[in-house]
Amino acid sequence: METSTTQATALNFDRKNLSNQKLLDLYESLIMPRRIEEKMLILLRQGRISKWFSGWGQEAISIGAVNALKKDEFILPMHRNLGIFTGRNIPLERLFAQFQGKKSGFTKGRDRSFHFGTVEHHIVGMISHLGPQLAIADGIALADKLSTQNKVTLVFSGDGASSEGDFHEGLNVAAVWKLPVIFVIEHNGYGLSTPSEEQFAFKYFTEKGPGYGMETVRVEGNNVLDVFQTILELAEDIRKNPRPVLVEAITFRMRGHEEASGTKYVPKQLMEDWAKLDPVDNYEAYLESIGVLDEKTKEQINKKVKKAINDGLEKAFAEEAIIPDLNEELADIYFPFEQKLIQPHSGKSSEKRFVDAISDGLRQSMEKYPNLILMGQDIGEYGGVFKITDGFKRQFGADRVRNTPLCESAIIGAGLGLSIKGYKAMVEMQFADFVSVGFNQIVNNLAKIHYRWGQQADVVVRMPTGAGMAAGPFHSQSNEAWFFHTPGLKIVYPSNPYDAKGLLNAALEDPNPYLYFEHKGLYRSISESIPDDYYTVEIGKANLIQEGEQVSIITYGMGVHWAKKAVEELSISADILDMRTLLPWDQEAVKSTVKKTGKVIFLQEDTLTGGIGAEICAWISEHCFQDLDAPVMREGSLDTAVPFAPNLEKQFLPENRFKIKLQSLINY
Incomplete structure (x- = not known):
């Protein structure tokens, strides 16, 4: 035969x-x-x-x-x-x-x-x-x-x-x-x-x-x-x-x-x-x-x-x-899980960069969960290209800190297989751009498996993301909106070291599939004193990091820092709302700040068309129209690929255009 x-x-x-x-x-x-x-x-x-x-x-x-x-x-x-x-x-x-x-x-x-x-x-x-x-x-x-x-x-x-x-x-x-x-x-x-x-x-x-x-x-x-x-x-x-x-x-x-x-x-x-x-x-x-x-x-x-x-x-x-x-259809999108916030207990803190906070949270989660397996390219002896897992192989062993072949799809799928057997999995994308090779596993396996037949997908995919380092079209993309449209996923995107550690710990606790976006430009450029202990941050809860009266700026990730800088340079009194959880997102916090100021602008690093800002601005127009004193505005990067040359990349990013649009909104 x-x-x-x-x-x-x-x-x-x-x-x-x-x-x-x-x-x-x-x-x-x-x-x-x-x-x-x-x-x-x-x-x-x-x-x-x-x-x-x-x-x-x-x-x-x-x-x-x-x-x-x-x-x-x-x-x-x-x-x-x-x-x-x-x-x-x-x-x-x-x-x-x-x-x-x-x-x-x-x-x-x-x-x-x-x-x-x-x-x-x-x-x-x-x-x-x-x-x-x-x-x-x-x-x-x-x-x-x-x-x-x-x-x-x-x-x-x-x-x-x-x-x-x-x-x-x-x-x-x-x-x-x-x-x-x-x-x-x-x-x-x-x-x-x-x-x-x-x-x-x-x-x-x-x-x-x-x-x-x-x-x-x-x-x-x-x-x-x-x-x-x-x-x-x-x-x-x-x-x-x-x-x-x-x-x-x-x-x-x-x-x-x-x-x-x-x-x-x-x-x-x-x-x-x-x-x-x-x-x-x-x-x-x-x-x-x-x-x-x-x-x-x-x-x-x-x-x-x-x-x-x-x-x-x-x-x-x-x-x-x-x-x-x-109600049953909506409830079954996610595996049932009620988050219980964990507060740091010793009161001890230390100065940590954004990259250190991520590494600290990941290490403490490895200590907390013996069934947590880390997988990714070069994360073993080398410690990952951004050194998040430096020293992890020595501490936890090669079985739990696993170098992988260049097989993004297979490694995400293997994470789901581990989950079926009661393990937790963290998969590191070397760059968020490379997740496109594993896209199918995320949107059709991880995201849908609980809704389809009740199986949890206890997998966190870490995504080093963002531009600003002159890394070109394939190492700089902001691709969170690719997944924002997919029911069954949870998406977090911290803007500071405290949230970076707390959100990662929370994501690893939750038996549902997460995409954890971490901006490469923040890794070593910002630091703050954060608790040394293990702690978590509430999922689905936005953070009002600055209060003002004239306008509401809704943003996340690097946008938080651009917003702070613009408000200071323009001497504007503004609410700055850091979304930090993108899916599910905090509708009450958005509604509250819009009601307070009557003027709102959404800022994202992602390209403008079809981004997360489009959805949230549409929601504001539909649900908060009576509270608005001006058109809902948004700003994002140009609708092009991310260019390599620094001057081209600077033009691509929305920071300068945002300041102009913010001023026009104030003057409306």
């Missing part, structure tokens, strides 16, 4: 030392997803379910794998792995409720089909972007390795998804860190309608593994015994000698990518050849040939399976359609 362009060959079963009962158990496990498929295709034609991704012809891979692992070892399935869910004995009524978008499904109707996970059954479901799941498997395996649990994690990928960068990153990180992950590639010949030869320029995935320094194994994906025995032996060995292994399962997809796609693009002869290798029919015939399965036993097993399916469907269909509850 080779790729979609080659002829399939006969299946050869070898029971080895498996008992008759084990052979029958695998048979029952194998026919369950097939009988569900048969039922779902009928329901699809009847319009009782909306969509179906079929694994017909590939069931042996899922069933072999799920039966080979221990029940408490995580599996990360894809579209065509129904057998993983049934093999983990998920109640069928809940599974069918999930397919129908009912409340008792795993996502409360918020996602469909196999887009869900359940920690109870040690399954982490997919997102439609496919490749990012490999990194989550890395994180789960890392947690097992750190806690010496001697477990294996298994993650699936299709041959089409292997073209994504996340595939490379996931394998690379696992290989470098020697993580106990089995990467199962379902080589079924097509990515939707695109054949393998148009996806990659090699014949077998077993050619790829050695390039990563990884063992590879090829199995007959339609042969449930071959898959089961291969995974079983690998898992037993990997538990003793942790390392990743790539398993290529040669198979074929007998139905469309999803049912509406059809299979007209597949050559007829190819379909006919692979139909002869049906994993259910062939295994059934084998069991009959060796006298393990007779007609009576086959009828009993099929009757049992069909009854379970019909009973589950009856319960799922009997459930009423979801009645939307607005």
